[in-house]
Each structure stands twice: as C-alpha cells, then as structure tokens.
Amino acid sequence: MLADFDKACGKIGLRLNLIKTMFMRNGLVSYAPFTLNGTNISECSSYVYLGREINMMDDLAPELSRKKRAAWRAFKSVEDEVKGKRTPDSIPALS
Numbered sequence: 001m002l003a004d005f006d007k008a009c010g011k012i013g014l015r016l017n018l019i020k021t022m023f024m025r026n027g028l029v030s031y032a033p034f035t036l037n038g039t040n041i042s043e044c045s046s047y048v049y050l051g052r053e054i055n056m057m058d059d060l061a062p063e064l065s066r067k068k069r070a071a072w073r074a075f076k077s078v079e080d081e082v083k084g085k086r087t088p089d090s091i092p093a094l095s
C-alpha cells in the first residue's frame with residue numbers, strides 16, 4: 001500500500017522522505033521489518049497528530065502530561081503580569 005502511495009506521489013513530482021517516514025503497529029501484528037525501495041522504515045510507539053498524542057494503547061496519561069506541561073509553560077510566560085508583580089514602570093512599552 002505504501003509502495004502504491006509512493007508511486008502515485010512520483011507521478012506528480014513528489015517524493016516520500018524515507019528518513020522521516022515511520023509506522024506504528026498494534027499488538028495483534030507480529031514484528032516484521034518494513035521496507036520501501038530497499039530502505040528500512042522505522043517503527044514508533046506514539047506520535048503527535050493534530051495536536052494530540054496518539055499511541056496504540058490508547059493511553060491518555062502521556063497526552064495529559066504533555067498538555068499539563070504546555071499549560072504551565074504558557075502560565076509561566078505571563079506569571080508576573082497575572083500575579084501583579086510587574087508595575088507599569090517596569091514594562092518598557094508603558095514607561
């Protein structure tokens with residue numbers, strides 16, 4: 001199926017980046033090396049798709065942890081303003 005996709009892409013001048021291409025399998029599929037045009041395709045256990053971490057176990061813990069870290073990172077970037085630690089004199093645009 002991937003070979004057909006690669007062939008269709010080639011017809012319109014596109015090429016698959018075989019270094020970045022990865023695949024994910026569930027536990028029902030036995031291990032087998034996956035190759036395309038003689039290049040081994042890497043396997044991954046999870047990836048981020050449309051902002052959500054996807055994994056075959058459908059485990060939400062890594063996704064929730066990732067979202068929590070992102071929320072704290074966003075809060076820390078405006079923490080001084082939110083807690084009122086910055087005065088108008090310390091903000092260059094208002095001085």
